[in-house]
Amino acid sequence: xxxxEKPNLKWEELSFGYIKPDFNIRYHYxxxxxxxxxxxxxDIINMHIAAPxxxxxxxxxxxxxxxxxxxxxxxxxxxxxxAKRMQLSCxxxxxxxxxxxxxxxxxxxxxxxxxxxxxxxxxxxSLYIRPLVIGTGAxxxxxxxxxxxxxxxxxxxxxxxxxxxxxxEALIVEQFDRAAPQGIGNIKTGAxxxxxxxGDQFAKKKGFPVVLYLDSKEHKYIDEFGTxxxxxIKGDTYLTPQSDSILASIINDSLGVLAVDMGLKLExxxxxxxxxxxxxxxxxxxxxxxITPVSKIHHxxxxxxxxxxxxxxxxxxxxxNKLLAVQYGECEDAHNWLFEIx
Numbered sequence: 001x002x003x004x005e006k007p008n009l010k011w012e013e014l015s016f017g018y019i020k021p022d023f024n025i026r027y028h029y030x031x032x033x034x035x036x037x038x039x040x041x042x043d044i045i046n047m048h049i050a051a052p053x054x055x056x057x058x059x060x061x062x063x064x065x066x067x068x069x070x071x072x073x074x075x076x077x078x079x080x081x082x083a084k085r086m087q088l089s090c091x092x093x094x095x096x097x098x099x100x101x102x103x104x105x106x107x108x109x110x111x112x113x114x115x116x117x118x119x120x121x122x123x124x125x126s127l128y129i130r131p132l133v134i135g136t137g138a139x140x141x142x143x144x145x146x147x148x149x150x151x152x153x154x155x156x157x158x159x160x161x162x163x164x165x166x167x168x169e170a171l172i173v174e175q176f177d178r179a180a181p182q183g184i185g186n187i188k189t190g191a192x193x194x195x196x197x198x199g200d201q202f203a204k205k206k207g208f209p210v211v212l213y214l215d216s217k218e219h220k221y222i223d224e225f226g227t228x229x230x231x232x233i234k235g236d237t238y239l240t241p242q243s244d245s246i247l248a249s250i251i252n253d254s255l256g257v258l259a260v261d262m263g264l265k266l267e268x269x270x271x272x273x274x275x276x277x278x279x280x281x282x283x284x285x286x287x288x289x290x291i292t293p294v295s296k297i298h299h300x301x302x303x304x305x306x307x308x309x310x311x312x313x314x315x316x317x318x319x320x321n322k323l324l325a326v327q328y329g330e331c332e333d334a335h336n337w338l339f340e341i342x
Contacts, residue, residue, distance in 0.1 A: 004116045011123035014158030016288060021117045021154050025110040029096050029148040030137075037106060039113050043153065050138040052145040057191045058135035060089035063287045064250075066111050066127040066154070066341065068118050069329025075338040076129065077327050079107050081250045086131065089187040094144040095133050103131070104339070110152045111341045117156050121328060124164075128157040128288075160289035161209070165320060167295035167312055170225065170284070171208035172273075173199040177216035178223055178245070185223075185245030192247070193227070200226045210284055212297060214273060215243060222271040228284035228292065231255060232271070233264070233315045235280065242268040251285045255319050257335060258326075262318060276304040281313030291320045 009019070020043055027037040052058040062082045067075055083103035090097055107129065111118070119125030131152045135145030161168070176199035178192070179185025185192060196211075203211035203226075212230065215221040222241045224230050229249040231240045238259035240252055256266050282294040293312035297304045307313045312320075325331040329338070 006116045006120070009119075009156065011119045011125045011156070012158075014119070014123075014125045014156055015162070016128075016157045016160045018155050019117070021114040021156075023110060023113040024151060024153040025106050025113070027102075027106070027150040029150070030146070034096070034098070034102065034150065037109075037150075039109065045149070045151070047134075047136045047149075048138040050140055052135035052137070052139050052143075055140075056135075056142055057189070058093055058095065058145055059132060060086060060093060060095060060187065060189045061130060061132035062086050062188060064107075064129045065287060065327070066118055066129060067327050067329075068121040069338075070121055071329055072121065073329060074111065074115060074118050074341040075327070075329065076107055076111065076341065077339075078250050078254065078337045079104055079129075079339050081253070082131070085188060085248065085250070086133070089189060090133060092184060092187045093189060095135065096148060098133065098150055106131070106150070106152050107339070108341060110154055114154050115341070117154065119156050125156055125158050126327075127154050129154050157288075161292060165291070165293065165312060165317075167293040167310065168209050168284075169296040169298065170210040170212045170294050171203040171206060172212045172214065172297060172299040173202055174214060174219055175199070175202065176213075178213035178226070179216060181215075181217045181245065183245065185243075186247055188247060196226050208298065210292065210294065215270075216245065220272055222273060222276075225284040228286040228289065230271070231283045231285050231291075231316075232279040233281035233313060234275075234278060236263075237265040237267050238315075239267045239269075239271060239279070241271045243270065249286055251287055251290060251323070254323060254335075254337065255285060255291070258319055258322050259315075261334075262315070262322075264315065273299070279304075279306060281316045282306045283313075283316045290323060291316055293317075 137147030
């Protein structure tokens with residue numbers, strides 16, 4: 001570890017924004033192979049004006065967090081699953097593969113190099129880790145790049161939503177679709193998020209911080225929130241939609257495991273919009289926010305209310321607290337999810 005002093009930051013007051021750390025790590029792909037990579041202090045990227053990532057959107061990314069645990073270790077939550085998901089994304093967009101070994105080694109190196117930016121235990125903050133792969137070789141015609149950069153940046157962050165673990169109201173938007181059938185909704189690429197901006201802004205202008213999309217083929221089934229998976233509690237069951245257009249969430253998968261540990265049943269299946277009236281609790285889940293409780297969902301003139309419409313549901317609260325306890329080393333890591341930085 002670096003042994004350097006931590007920066008003078010108000011850790012408990014951090015927003016979900018960018019603060020420059022000491023290093024990022026970069027690898028370059030050319031002539032059919034990745035180089036050995038290097039730590040870089042500069043956080044500006046120079047690339048060719050004809051880079052395919054700029055013109056044709058050939059890029060993928062990931063998101064995960066590192067934590068300082070109760071016993072002062074630094075751990076990353078399930079980065080092996082991020083490596084596997086990035087491999088699926090690379091396959092879909094004709095980007096050279098990054099092995100799991102290379103991915104995890106890069107995470108180890110960049111977090112270790114920025115150890116002093118890992119927020120102290122007990123502050124509620126974490127070190128956000130953003131791997132990305134971009135096509136950088138010059139190309140004017142449509143087609144995959146000849147050269148690529150694999151970069152991991154890190155930055156200390158606070159809660160994704162300023163209010164923290166507090167219920168929000170969501171709006172179902174049917175004027176825009178999140179992803180097309182047989183499209184790229186199930187991979188983590190910037191194109192999906194750019195396509196969702198119109199729906200997100202439409203909802204925000206109406207006073208809703210969260211937008212919920214329906215399936216783009218029939219508009220009959222729950223798809224996912226703008227930046228998060230949809231989860232729910234129905235009786236004694238943890239229920240989450242299943243679709244080829246939904247991005248598989250590592251947090252959703254983890255919460256499903258914890259739900260079973262808690263004695264709940266687990267169901268992954270298409271969830272028709274008509275079933276909203278039967279749900280007891282709803283949450284939006286992802287790496288950034290972990291779980292954002294959803295108290296109400298508005299659909300046209302209809303409003304679906306979950307629980308008392310004011311406070312987070314009992315089961316979602318338990319799941320949220322349990323997952324954080326695992327991430328911060330406050331309980332047993334029964335499923336070996338924590339990757340220690342050494």
